[in-house]
Amino acid sequence: MGVSVVLFTSNLRLHDNPPLHSAARTADAVVPLFVRDPAIGSAGFDAPNRRAFLADCLADLDAGLRERGARLVVRSGDVTEQVCAVAAGVDADQVHVAAGVSGYARRREERLRAALEAERRRLCVHDAVVTAVAPGEITPGGGDHFAVFTPYLRHWLGVPMRGPLGAPRRLRVPDGVRSEPLPSRAEVSGLSPGLAAGGESEGRRRFARWRRDRMAAYHEHHDDLAGDATSRLSPHLHFGTLSPVELVHRSRDGGPGADAFVRQLAWRDFHHQVLAARPQSSWSDYRTHHDRWRTPRSAAREVEAWRAGRTGYPVVDAAMRQLQHEGWMHNRGRLLTASFLAKTLYVDWRVGARHFLDLLVDGDIPNNQLNWQWVAGTGTDTRPNRVLNPVVQGRRYDPHGEYVRRWVPELQGLHGSLVHEPWRLPPAERAGYDYPGPIVDLTEGVARFRRSRGKE
Structure with missing residues (x-):
């Protein structure tokens, strides 16, 4: 043959x-x-x-x-x-x-x-190798792709998906095929110290453990920053050490938690089909608002504080420090850090997307770029002008401040709601914490964004 x-x-x-x-x-x-x-x-x-x-x-x-x-x-x-x-x-x-x-x-x-x-x-x-459903398999009447997730999801859930294929039992390689040595992690410098291990074996072990111990409650806890209840499978999906088709089959009909996880796999496919139809959206606005973004030069101080996790907003800084340490960030953290840069600071989303690509082990074009565009309001979000308030987000998704104290050790001595608003401490007490004040007033940041979008 x-x-x-x-x-x-x-x-x-x-x-x-x-x-x-x-x-x-x-x-x-x-x-x-x-x-x-x-x-x-x-x-x-x-x-x-x-x-x-x-x-x-x-x-x-x-x-x-x-x-x-x-x-x-x-x-x-x-x-x-x-x-x-x-x-x-x-x-x-x-x-x-x-x-x-x-x-x-x-x-x-x-x-x-x-x-x-x-x-x-x-x-x-x-x-249907990199995605569960091929990008062009689902299209709306009269269009080449879905621009809104909810109708896409309805169609996606109804697609007859092929069954998972087993691994081959035996393979033969022809004699004499030359190969270079395999690359090694030890050869790479500049790594995040908490970078997870890769490989199909590790990915399958991780999914099996998470499916057994955490999947059932995923719908209730996936936004819990401190609880770390997400699957952490995005790097394995990015490199294809796990099959999205197999994950869907092994998760369907598993209850509300499994349904919520499958929905995330559908989000991933959704972004792939958007990029397949609009390749230019990797670096150009999918839906432009003719933003006059602050440039990295004009906002250099604020951008550097954001990258370093020194914005003065603890939950933003915690998420950015998690990114530095692990090369990974909780999804809720990605949303609020992106909103803070693109909307509160009004800095071009491409600046943030580039920084994420420099560090994220799961960084890829469809998910990274189009999620950034979704948050910046230049993508497929049906509410493009929403702004996530980091204090409200912190109280809601890290109510006891455990996530903040884990990644911002300067604030370990603070308890209760003050961990999300350390600037409210009396001046004498605040002097004991080596933590910066807010680099921007939230009200002023939102007002600037709304003016720039012509909403005021």
Whole structure:
């Protein structure tokens, strides 16, 4: 049946991996290939946290392949050139790859197809690998994508989803295929000290534990900042060490908590289908309000305070420090820190999105950029002018101040509601805390935003 090449991209797993499953089923031998693409680094997306997590994923993938009689082949260079070289070296009939939605992924697919067809080889692109539902599978009447989540969710829930595929039992790699050494986390500097481990094995263990212990109450506690009740699976979904299709199947009909989790998976698919239809929204306003954003230069002091977690608003600072330490942030923290930068400080959302991409282990274009746009009011939010008040948010989602005291140790001695408003302390008592005052008055910040949007 010949030889096939499987190009791993954002699907670094053995379970429920349609490109790998199809190649194993239709070919005598398979080359599992990962190409370290220098274009990722030159575009500024090769952040240390993601590079280290990727190294974990590749090591785990290679170990799983070796248990099945195969190994991972690693190459560096232009993806098209490397894939074609490997395919020619083993005289492969087909190359299998997961469909992507970004402009880069689409250009990569087009180049691969043209180059392979010129050599009389076939590129097989598989949908519903990176997402549970393919971006173009659900469309509204007369449109190419859904711009509002709720109607998208209704259709998404009704889509017949394919069943999860098992991991291959045995694989054979042709003799003589050269591979570079696997990258190692130890080679990467500048990591967040609390960065989690990567890899399919770790992802499956994490999901199993969370499903057993936390999923049932997820709908009640997913916004609890201190409780840390979210799944923390976003890095595994970003790198594809877990399958969104399998997660949906293993979570459906599991009660309100499971339903709330599946809804989050649908949000992820929603953003992918928006980006697939509007690739320019990765850096351009999806819906412009002709904002005259403050520039990073004019707001340099405030932007630096936001990045450092020294804004004087404890819940904002706690979330930003969690990001620095873990390369990850609670979803509620992402919403309120983004609202604070884009609306209270009125700084261009792209400044915040870039900072998040520099640190987030799960940072990707569809979810990071379009969530930032949603919060900034330039995306798909049906209430684009809402502003999240960090004091109200802190009291609501960290009522006892545990999250703040965990990440802002300067305030550990404060209890009750004062932990969210330390500026209300008597001056003599406040002097004992090495913590800055607010960098902006909330009322003034909101007024500036509303004036800029023409709402006053």
